[in-house]
Amino acid sequence: MSHHLKPQTVIFEKGYDPQLSEGAAVPPVFRTSTFVFRTAEQGKRAFEIAYGLRPAEPGESPALIYTRVNNPNAEMVEDKVVAWDGTEAAALFSSGMGAISNSCLAFLRPGDTLAFSDPVYGGTEYFFRHLLPAFHIRTIPFPVGTPEAELDELVRRDPTIKIIYLESPANPTMKLADIPAARRVADRHSTPDRRILLFVDNTFMGPIFCRPKEFGADVILYSGTKFIGGHSDIVAGLALASRELMGPIKVTRTILGANAAPDTAWLILRSLSTLQIRMEQQQENARRVVAFLQSHPKVVRVAYPGDPAMGESQVELWRRQCLGTGSIISFFVEGGEKQAFAVLDRVRLMKLAVSLGGVESLIEHPHTMTHSDMTEQEKAHAGITPSMIRISVGLEDPEDLIADLGQALDVLP
Numbered sequence: 001m002s003h004h005l006k007p008q009t010v011i012f013e014k015g016y017d018p019q020l021s022e023g024a025a026v027p028p029v030f031r032t033s034t035f036v037f038r039t040a041e042q043g044k045r046a047f048e049i050a051y052g053l054r055p056a057e058p059g060e061s062p063a064l065i066y067t068r069v070n071n072p073n074a075e076m077v078e079d080k081v082v083a084w085d086g087t088e089a090a091a092l093f094s095s096g097m098g099a100i101s102n103s104c105l106a107f108l109r110p111g112d113t114l115a116f117s118d119p120v121y122g123g124t125e126y127f128f129r130h131l132l133p134a135f136h137i138r139t140i141p142f143p144v145g146t147p148e149a150e151l152d153e154l155v156r157r158d159p160t161i162k163i164i165y166l167e168s169p170a171n172p173t174m175k176l177a178d179i180p181a182a183r184r185v186a187d188r189h190s191t192p193d194r195r196i197l198l199f200v201d202n203t204f205m206g207p208i209f210c211r212p213k214e215f216g217a218d219v220i221l222y223s224g225t226k227f228i229g230g231h232s233d234i235v236a237g238l239a240l241a242s243r244e245l246m247g248p249i250k251v252t253r254t255i256l257g258a259n260a261a262p263d264t265a266w267l268i269l270r271s272l273s274t275l276q277i278r279m280e281q282q283q284e285n286a287r288r289v290v291a292f293l294q295s296h297p298k299v300v301r302v303a304y305p306g307d308p309a310m311g312e313s314q315v316e317l318w319r320r321q322c323l324g325t326g327s328i329i330s331f332f333v334e335g336g337e338k339q340a341f342a343v344l345d346r347v348r349l350m351k352l353a354v355s356l357g358g359v360e361s362l363i364e365h366p367h368t369m370t371h372s373d374m375t376e377q378e379k380a381h382a383g384i385t386p387s388m389i390r391i392s393v394g395l396e397d398p399e400d401l402i403a404d405l406g407q408a409l410d411v412l413p
C-alpha cells in the first residue's frame, strides 16, 4: 500500500501475526521462561545475535531463547512503539529506571563523564549523583535551559563527556531542555574516537507531544509506568534508538536482568491503542485546570509548558520542539510547606500519590516526596520550593477536578 499509515494505525497493524498464535485476534500472554529451538543450529544463531557476536542478517528473524533475553509480548511492544518516535528499534524494561540505568551503563565506562540537565526525576538524580560516581563515572549537572554557548563551553572543556542527558520537560519544574542545541553541541565535539551520545527522557510529553528523534536524540527513554502504561497498574520502561545503539542496550538488559514480565508487556500492548486518545483528552482537561489555577488568588505561579509564565525563551522552545502541552502541571501556592500540605490533605478526587500519566488524577509534593533526596541547596537552585505542588491530570471531568482543587485552595488563609 503506497498510502503512508499514521502511528495510531501502525500500532494496530504491526508487531503481531495472529497466524502465529492459532488465529487469536488479540495476542495471548506468552507466560513462559524458555523457548524450544527447532534445531541446534537455530539455537546457535539465536545466541550469536542475542550476545552481539554478529548482527542479524537482513530479513533474519532470530529464534526466541529465554524470557530474560526476549519474549513475544515484549517484542510486540517494541515493534509497535517505534511507530511514534520513528526509531529503528526499542527495548522494553522492567521500569523506567531500568531503561535509564541500563542504557547509560551500555555506553559509559570508568573515566567517562555524563553531563545532565538539572533537575531530573529523583531516581535518575540518585543514579547520577550516587551510583555512577561509585563506578568512577563522573556526572555533572547543568541547569535545564542552559544557553547553547554555555553547554558548548562545558562540553568543549571536558573531553571525557560521553553522554549528554536531557529530561524535557524537567520533572517537576516543567522547563524544557533544548534538544537541537544539545545535538549541535554533541556533533561539534564528537570525534572518530569519541562519539558523544544524546539521551532524552521524553516521559512527560510521551511520544504524542514530542518526537526527540526528529531533533537528533540518539536514545529516547520513557518510564512506561506513566502515559504508555497509562492506568497506574504496571511499572515498566522503554529505550528507543537505532539498531546499532540498541545492540549494547539489549545485551546490558539481558545481563542485568531488567526485562519486563510478559504480563506487563501484554498490559502495555492493550494500553498502546488508547495512548493518543488518552494523552489528548488528559491535555484538554489539564488546560482547563491550568486556566483555573492561574485565576486563583492563592496560586502564585503555574508552571506549564508553552505558557507565557515560563518565559519567552521557553515559549519559543516549546513552539519549535513540542506538539502539545501535556497534562502535568506544577504550581506554587502562597506560603510554604504548611499551606501546600493543607491543599494536598484536602483534595478528595485527586489521589495523594507520586507517579503520573495514569487515567486518574494524582497530586504530590516534590520537595518532600519525589525530589526529597536532593539537598536543600540543589532543590533551591532547581526551583523546587516547599510551596510547589505537582499534579497529573487524568480523565475525570475537569469541572469536578476544578471544584475539588477550588475547595482545597479556598481554605488557605
Ligand SMILES: Cc1ncc(COP(=O)(O)O)c(C=O)c1O
Residues within 6 Å of the ligand: 095, 096, 097, 098, 121, 123, 124, 167, 171, 201, 203, 204, 222, 223, 224, 225, 226, 235, 236, 237, 355
Ligand atoms: C521523568 C521520569 N523519568 C523516569 C522515571 C522513572 O520511571 P519508573 O518509576 O518507571 O522507574 C520517572 C518516574 O517518576 C519520571 O518521572
